[in-house]
Structures are given as structure tokens and as C-alpha cells.
Amino acid sequence: MWRRRMAHTSATRRIGVRMVGLLVVFRIGGYFPHKHNCSSLVNIDTAPDKELHHSSVVIKKRGGSYGNISWNVVDWQDPISSEESSKFACTMTPFKSFASGEEAQMCVHTFSDLVSNEIKSQKRWPDCNILPDLWNVAGKHDDKDESYYIDIGANIGSCVMEMLLGTNARIIAFEPHPMNLYNLKVTVSKLDRSYQDRLMLFPVGLGASTSTSTIYAGEDNIANSVIGNIVKDYDAQQFKKDKQFMVQVERLDSILDANAIKIKLVKMDAQGFECFVLDGMGADLAQKIDVIKFEYAKNWLDGLGCVDLIPRLNKYFKIYRGFSGGQFSGGPLNASAVDKVGKAVFDLLAVRRDHL
16 A cells, blocks of 8 residues: 655655546646657567466456446557547656566656655655565465456556566556556556556446445645545645546456456555455455555544454454565554554555465
8 A cells, every 4th residue: 555644744754545446537627737748658678578468267347337437447559548648648757666676667747746756756666665575475376377466546556567567467456546547557558568468457446336436636645546535644735626536436346256366465555445445345355365465544544434444354364564584474463453553554464364
């Protein structure tokens, strides 16, 4: 999960990412000072030795609709519409994998944004550094060619890029906010086809039922995008209308087939929407997951009524604070122990009970 800065002026604020959502066609006029020139983007030729393709068996549906909104999984042959190109913009900057050292160009926001600023400065988002190590050791699914990494709340794609460049994982990602989704699509569209073949990107939010809702995004931290409610990083943070969109929400078990899929690792960052994500995951799918990396952010959880996240996870997982040298540490924890940590926002690891 993303970590938040809890004070506007803090240089070390940690953030949280949002639920994932659908691209819609609201007009945002005159916001971006510059448009990127797609012809200037550089294709990345260095691909993993072995190409991995998605099995259609694990996907139950690739599109849907509710009310006036419809969606389809991103087609990498034609990922960006002319309408998106006319409304949104980004600037390209180098991204460097912590695990492999491989570099690629990444599309980041043109306006001030916590994640974008960090990538422009450090070439990566540090919360994603641990993911390749978790992927390499997590779970009983030793055949990585048969397993998946699931990114719930992909933002502009920092962790997707770390997993694409730093592992050979097949990836299924969900992202809510149209502006973040656009950036992620631009980035991946400029990679070699072998990388694109490893990523399925769903432009929907995940929740307890099929529905539509408004997604709100905070100024200077668009990663703080929350479905159905406004929860601020700090008291003075603004949520402007030009970053609000209607998005479609789907159940995860309506998209993924629990009888066919193997999931080694999940990164879940839903800005307080985690309980709804778990409801929509269902017991069968939850029991196919080896490890979940998630952020515990009490303010966001309370703001969306998710007051029993740890007991829900404890049905299937043991909760740990840390991971180092191939070992999980600082646990297992129950809800009381988590509350005693005494931090507003921190990362936790949920490890399937029969794994350890």
C-alpha cells in the first residue's frame, strides 16, 4: 500500500493509494500546461528471457456495464483513446527497478503529486521495493509461471513497473482514477510487447458488489483517491471537482476464477475500502492467496466504516509486521496487537495460515 504524509509540510509523509476505478469521460479543460508527445517516447527492448502470457481460464469476465458506465480490460494494441489524449497529459521520467536495476521511461503527473515527485527524484517509489523479494519466497506455488501478482490500487504504476522489470511475474492490476490510469497506460504502451503480454489492466474499482460511485482525489497526492467519501491526508487538503469522477466497482470474484487461479502475492491499497474488497473477494478466492501486502491506516479505515479489517483477515491469514532474509517477523498479530503499534499508517503482511 502507499504510505501517506500526515502533515502538509512534512518531507517524509507516507501515503496510501486508492481503490481502483473506471475511466469515464468528464471534461477537464485547461488543467495541464503541456501535453506529452507520444512519438518522443522510447520503447524498451530489454525484456525477460521468457515471455509469460495470461491464461484465459483464470479470467471470468473482461468487461461489463452498470447504469451509464461500461468498461473493458485494457487492449495493449489500442490502449489510449483520442479523448483521453485530449484531456490528460504526463511527463516522462526514468524509472529504475530496485530489484534488477533495469530502467524504463515512466509517465508521471505534470502537476505536483507525491508519488510522481518521488519517482522524478529517486527513480522509484520505495514502498514497492519489497515486492520482488516477497514474490520470490511467498507461498506454496513454486511454479511462478502458473502464479499471479495482483495489484489492487495500482496508482500510476510504480509497483506494476517494479514487478514488470524486477520479476517475471504475470500481473493483474486494478486502478480507479482515470488520470492515474492514463499515466499507467502510457507507460506500459511504450514497453516491449513481452512486458505488455504479462499485464492485464482492469479499469474498475473493487468492492462488495457491482455498482458505480464517485472517486475523490486529494490535491498534491492523487494517490489519496477514495471511493465514496473524502478522507484527508491533512486538515487543509483540498479535493477539487476536476479530479472527481464516476467509476464502476466490481467484485473481485466476479472477475477472477478461484477454481483456476494461483495467487502468490497481492498488494492491496484501497484507501479504507479494504473491507469491501475482502467482501467481494469471497472465501474461495481469499484461500488461493499466499501473501497480501497492505497498509493499515486507521483514519481511512474508520472513515469508510472498515473497523474490523484485522479480524476479517485473521480468518485466513496470520498478520506480521516485517519481512527480512526470507522470513516473516513481528507476529502473528491480532487486532489488539495491531492497535498497540501506535502509528497512524504502517505496512502489514498477511500470510496464509497453512504457508508457515
